[in-house]
Each structure stands twice: as structure tokens, then as C-alpha cells.
Amino acid sequence: LSEKLDKALHVLKGHGSITEVNVAETLKEVRRALLDADVNFKIAKEFTNRVKEKALGQNVLTTLQPGQLMVKIVKDELTELMGGDAAGINLSGKPTVILMSGLQGSGKTTFSGKLANFLKNKKTKKPLLVACDVYRPAAVDQLHVVGEQIKVDVYSDKGNTDPVAIAKAGIAHAKENGHNVVIIDTAGRLAVDEAMMTEISNIHKAIEPQETLFVVDSMTGQDAVNTAKAFNDVLNFDGVILTKLDGDTRGGAAISIKSVVDKPIKFIGTGEKMEAIDIFYPSRMADRILGMGDVVSLVERAQEQFDEDEARKLQKKIAKNQFGFDDFLKQIQQIKKMGNMKDLVGMIPGAGKMMKDVDIDDDAFKGIEAIIHSMTPEERTNPSVINASRKKRIGKGSGTSVTQVNQLLKQFDQMSKMMKMMQGGGGKRMMQAMKN
Numbered sequence: 179l180s181e182k183l184d185k186a187l188h189v190l191k192g193h194g195s196i197t198e199v200n201v202a203e204t205l206k207e208v209r210r211a212l213l214d215a216d217v218n219f220k221i222a223k224e225f226t227n228r229v230k231e232k233a234l235g236q237n238v239l240t241t242l243q244p245g246q247l248m249v250k251i252v253k254d255e256l257t258e259l260m261g262g263d264a265a266g267i268n269l270s271g272k273p274t275v276i277l278m279s280g281l282q283g284s285g286k287t288t289f290s291g292k293l294a295n296f297l298k299n300k301k302t303k304k305p306l307l308v309a310c311d312v313y314r315p316a317a318v319d320q321l322h323v324v325g326e327q328i329k330v331d332v333y334s335d336k337g338n339t340d341p342v343a344i345a346k347a348g349i350a351h352a353k354e355n356g357h358n359v360v361i362i363d364t365a366g367r368l369a370v371d372e373a374m375m376t377e378i379s380n381i382h383k384a385i386e387p388q389e390t391l392f393v394v395d396s397m398t399g400q401d402a403v404n405t406a407k408a409f410n411d412v413l414n415f416d417g418v419i420l421t422k423l424d425g426d427t428r429g430g431a432a433i434s435i436k437s438v439v440d441k442p443i444k445f446i447g448t449g450e451k452m453e454a455i456d457i458f459y460p461s462r463m464a465d466r467i468l469g470m471g472d473v474v475s476l477v478e479r480a481q482e483q484f485d486e487d488e489a490r491k492l493q494k495k496i497a498k499n500q501f502g503f504d505d506f507l508k509q510i511q512q513i514k515k516m517g518n519m520k521d522l523v524g525m526i527p528g529a530g531k532m533m534k535d536v537d538i539d540d541d542a543f544k545g546i547e548a549i550i551h552s553m554t555p556e557e558r559t560n561p562s563v564i565n566a567s568r569k570k571r572i573g574k575g576s577g578t579s580v581t582q583v584n585q586l587l588k589q590f591d592q593m594s595k596m597m598k599m600m601q602g603g604g605g606k607r608m609m610q611a612m613k614n
């Protein structure tokens with residue numbers, strides 16, 4: 179999904195100005211990318227329609243950086259679609275009872291352990307794991323292994339074949355032994371069927387948990403939606419746990435499930451180890467889906483710091499081939515205003531790779547600024563007049579060398595060409611150009 183969306187948004191990111199056709203085409207690409215990630219057709223269509231409305235509402239086409247604004251709208255909508263803010267977990271109740279549900283192999287037992295470990299590390303919580311999978315003796319052993327690993331007590335009753343009775347006994351055991359959280363691990367089947375639904379529903383009714391969590395393998399795509407719906411119809415669960423996100427970068431399941439059952443995704447599983455648990459943050463997931471790094475904050479910061487009028491003037495100059503060293507100096511000052519260079523570069527998608535060998539810091543500009551300051555106004559507006567003797571003078575005046583002056587002139591030349599090609603200002607391109 180990432181790659182496809184990246185491609186779709188690439189058009190917009192690269193262009194200083196976009197047309198209505200451009201917007202429509204990009205939205206089509208975004209929709210295709212969502213469909214490829216197993217997002218339900220209806221959801222994907224509704225999504226792109228909403229983005230389009232927002233884009234029109236905000237007059238995207240008339241703003242200075244329409245591409246970036248579009249990227250921001252797509253990201254915001256995606257975040258909203260996945261639930262907006264991160265959802266917490268209800269820890270009321272004495273003890274708090276948390277019931278796991280889901281198909282066999284979805285990761286219930288693993289996640290029960292992860293959650294117990296996560297809560298145990300909060301210090302005020304003393305969890306108990308309860309083994310209610312009565313069909314496979316190995317399942318009970320598995321929970322015991324997990325419990326030993328994280329040093330959390332496990333309640334089980336191997337001869338007992340009634341999961342409701344075990345769950346109740348487990349809660350009683352917790353009360354007697356000072357556990358304030360009880361996590362009930364249950365049996366699942368390979369597919370949704372009556373027997374499983376009846377069983378989980380009976381457990382649910384008998385113990386009235388504070389949190390009923392539905393655990394789902396993120397790699398199951400569209401099937402995940404149907405399963406989620408079936409479980410939600412019976413349990414009206416409180417939240418979704420999306421497991422195995424380490425194995426698959428597609429976010430399709432997250433989007434579809436949230437849309438269909440309208441329950442928050444609370445945690446994600448990112449590996450087999452007990453530590454591989456994360457709170458689900460919709461905005462981070464949107465970033466991941468869009469594969470854009472922290473592009474949105476970059477855009478916001480850039481928008482804050484860049485004087486729009488100034489940028490507009492600059493664009494005109496570039497278009498007319500009048501971009502000179504004075505403008506370059508202004509751009510450098512703008513970039514410096516935006517904050518620490520490394521932070522900024524880190525926010526540019528793909529920059530990590532690109533900039534690996536280049537050590538950029540504010541000092542990198544000092545020499546450049548000194549050289550420009552040593553130029554005459556004529557030299558700044560028309561660098562072509564800078565001959566060998568002028569270079570010597572500039573080098574001396576700026577405390578640099580002719581080589582450094584040459585280097586800057588070459589960079590400037592390349593940059594002017596590139597800027598003309600791209601027809602737009604902005605720190606990102608600026609830095610890309612300077613890298614050469």
C-alpha cells in the first residue's frame with residue numbers, strides 16, 4: 179500500500195501547482211491503492227469522495243502549495259477514518275476483567291501475555307492470566323509458558339471442560355490472591371461457527387468483562403472485516419487488537435474494521451516477543467500507510483515559517499529566470515528559521531537514506547553566507563559576470579577559497595536550473611538541490 183500511495187501522492191508532492199484533473203487522477207490512484215490493500219470498495223470510495231470535498235472546500239487549487247495541502251488532507255482523513263485519537267483501555271472494576279476473543283491463530287494467547295506484561299510494567303497492576311481454551315491441552319501449556327516468561331501467574335484447570343466455569347473460578351482466584359486485572363484467554367476456531375460464538379457469548383454473559391477485546395490477524399485482509407462483524411454482532415466488543423503488523427505493512431485491515439464495526443483499535447502486535455506490543459495511534463498508522471515519514475509536521479512547520487508573499491515573489495522570479503544570490507540568501511535564512519536542520523531533514527520522506535553521508539548542520543550555511551556577502555550587488559543578480567579575478571576577491575573577502583567560491587557557483591547554477599524545472603520554492607527542494 180505504501181508504495182502505491184507514495185506513487186499516487188508523488189505527483190502532488192512534486193508539483194508546485196496542480197490542476198483539477200491532477201486532483202482527480204491522484205484520488206483515483208489513492209483509491210486504487212486502498213483497494214489493493216484490501217480496503218472494502220465502498221469504504222475506499224467514500225474516503226476519496228470525502229478527501230475531494232475537503233480539497234474543494236479548502237480551495238486547494240488556489241493555495242500556494244496545493245500538493246502539500248492535499249497530502250495533509252489525505253493524511254488527516256485517513257487518521258480520522260482509523261479513529262482519530264488513540265483509545266485507552268478501561269481498567270475500572272475490582273478486579274478488571276478483560277476477555278479475549280477471536281479466531282484460532284489470530285494471536286489471542288500471545289497478546290494475553292503481552293497485555294499482562296504491559297500492565298505489570300505499570301507497577302500498580304498485578305495481572306492474572308486465565309486459560310479457557312479447553313480443546314487443546316497444548317493451549318493451556320502455551321499460556322503457562324508465556325506466564326513464566328513474563329512472571330505473571332496463570333490460572334488453569336486441566337480436567338475441566340467448561341470454559342464458563344474456569345473463567346468464573348479464575349476471577350475468584352484473582353480476588354483471593356490480590357490480582358487486580360484478570361485476562362481471560364479463550365479458544366478460537368479456524369472460521370466463524372455457531373459453537374464458537376455460543377461459547378464466547380456464554381463466557382461474556384457470565385463474567386461481564388470491563389473490556390472485551392477482539393484479536394485479529396492484520397494479514398487476513400477482507401476476511402478480517404467479516405470476522406470482526408460476526409464477533410461484534412454477538413459480543414458488542416470494546417476494542418480491536420491488530421496483530422502481526424510486523425509481517426505486513428498493509429493497513430487495510432485497520433481501515434476496514436474500524437469503518438465496519440466502529441470500534442477503536444486499541445493495541446497492535448508487532449512480533450512474537452512479549453515486548454512486541456504498541457498502543458495504536460491512528461495518526462502514526464496513517465503515516466505508515468502513506469509511507470511519508472512525518473511529512474505532515476514538515477508541511478505545517480514550513481507553512482508557519484515561510485512568508486507566503488515572499489514565496490510568491492520568488493516563484494515569479496524563478497519563472498522569469500531572475501533568481502539571484504540575494505534570493506538564495508533569503509531562502510537560506512528562511513530555512514534556518516525553520517529550525518534545526520537535522521530535525522527538518524529527518525522529516526522529509528526518504529531523506530534518511532538520501533542524506534546518509536551528508537552531514538548537514540547550520541554551520542554548513544556559514545561559508546555560503548560569507549561568500550554571498552562578499553559579492554557586489556551586480557554579482558548577486560547576475561552571477562555570470564564573476565570571472566577569475568572576481569572569484570579571487572570574493573574568496574579573500576569571505577575568508578574562503580576560490581575552490582569554495584567555484585563550488586557555490588556550481589551549486590547555484592544547478593539549483594537555478596532545477597528550480598526553474600520545478601517552478602516552485604520550498605525548503606525541501608532547496609535542500610535537495612544543495613545536496614548536489
Ligand code: GDP
Pocket residue numbers: 280281282283284285286287288289366421422423424425446447448449450454
Ligand atoms: P491464538 O490461537 O489466537 O491464541 O494465537 P497465538 O497467540 O497462539 O498465535 C498464533 C501464532 O501467531 C503464534 O505462532 C504466535 O507466535 C504468532 N503471533 C502472535 N502475535 C504475533 C505478532 O504480533 N507478530 C507475529 N509475527 N507473530 C505473532
Ligand code: MG
Pocket residue numbers: 286287288311317363364365
Ligand atoms: Mg490460544
